[in-house]
Amino acid sequence: MASEGQALNVPVLLAGYRFSPNNDDLIVYYLKRKILGQQLPADVITTTDVYASSPDKLPLDDFKGGVANEWFFFSTRSKDDNIIALDGGYYAIDPEGAGPITWEGKVVGYVKTLNFYQGSSPNGTETEWMVEEFRVNPEFVPINNNRSTQEKIENLVACKISRVQPEPEWDTTTKPKESKQEEDLGDGYLKSSGDNSRYIMHDLAHFVSELTLEWSHNFDDSRSERDELQVIDSLRPHQSLEKLSVTTYGGTVFPPWIGDPSFTKMVELKLYDCLKVTITGILPILRQYLSINALDEVKEVSAETN
Incomplete structure (x- = not known):
């Protein structure tokens, strides 16, 4: 046992966790x-x-x-x-x-x-x-x-x-080869004709409270599971995120930040028509409610309540 004034330390964060406390x-x-x-x-x-x-x-x-x-x-x-x-x-x-x-x-x-x-x-x-x-x-x-x-x-x-980094900008010079152009749909939407995806960030400031990600409803061979995983992983928000909605995502897995318990402010997570995803263990970290629709290949959803 540590004596008075001597701090007890524990190992560093587990792999996949990030330290960003309120x-x-x-x-x-x-x-x-x-x-x-x-x-x-x-x-x-x-x-x-x-x-x-x-x-x-x-x-x-x-x-x-x-x-x-x-x-x-x-x-x-x-x-x-x-x-x-x-x-x-x-x-x-x-x-x-x-x-x-x-x-x-x-x-x-x-x-x-x-x-x-x-x-x-x-x-x-x-x-x-x-x-x-x-x-x-x-x-x-x-x-x-x-x-x-x-x-x-x-x-x-x-x-x-x-x-403090400059406000993010959409760089049209570094788009994937298959992405021909991006169309401004208004209200913060960008649509890429090459990867059939569109996504919205309600607030591009450092502390994003709501984030909605939506892909094309057309699940054809032109879509790349790897590219869609890279996109959603690169959009990791701050831990102050409160609401997240993901629609028609075509990857087989979500990035580690979705379901990360460090998102302690999360009160709403909605997953719609993510047909290829297997998702486990997200429910325990949510405070209030979870909405899941058409996750055809879900193998396990578990939750514990006190």
């Missing part, structure tokens, strides 16, 4: 437990001084198992100054990126956002790098007159480093 989960299940020396759900967040260098020079490779362009570290809390000067640049606080973090109706912590600029303040050039710094609410952590715990509450934070 803000409240990061504070409740990781930062608070780190402060108290308790076991973490997964040993994926290392400790480094985030503000010792520019973000591109941090040991980003030490963080494994996350989603693209996101890295998490425990770090010493930043200074309260609006500007933090570094070699070759500086961090500046974004006033709109600060606020409380709530969990089960309680304020469990706070977040502030810092954008990284190249050059010298106040004439630097904003880059694509940003840091979200999470600190725990002292009232949420039992201190019990422990000075070490008090110091950690004051100084230890969890940082999410992001490299």
Whole structure:
């Protein structure tokens, strides 16, 4: 058994899982437990001084198992100054990126956002790098007159480093050979004449709440199971996804992210006329309901309820 102040660690994430927690989960299940020396759900967040260098020079490779362009570290809390000067640049606080973090109706912590600029303040050039710094609410952590715990509450934070990419664009120069042209159907739809597929993303922002994927209803020899699997796998949304609908998908399997239990916000999954799919074990991760229509080759659908 670990002594007080010594954290118990568990193996890194299992294959196929990605680490991208909600803000409240990061504070409740990781930062608070780190402060108290308790076991973490997964040993994926290392400790480094985030503000010792520019973000591109941090040991980003030490963080494994996350989603693209996101890295998490425990770090010493930043200074309260609006500007933090570094070699070759500086961090500046974004006033709109600060606020409380709530969990089960309680304020469990706070977040502030810092954008990284190249050059010298106040004439630097904003880059694509940003840091979200999470600190725990002292009232949420039992201190019990422990000075070490008090110091950690004051100084230890969890940082999410992001490299913000430009808005996605449909690149007509890299289409598959069989795809001749794409037609704008309006309301966000794109139809490709070559692969007989069409799909809609209701919101192309980082946090997509609803995603609808729809292919042609014509299951002929022109369709490629491999290509359709690549398409649906490349459209993996953020774990904040709440509703997913897939219609007339022609692959034999779904990508790993469909049914991934890390999608804790999911309340609706609809699968229509996915005639070739064998699907197992999706029901246990859903909160409310699942709609399945015409999965002709389903071999097992199981669910457990308390």
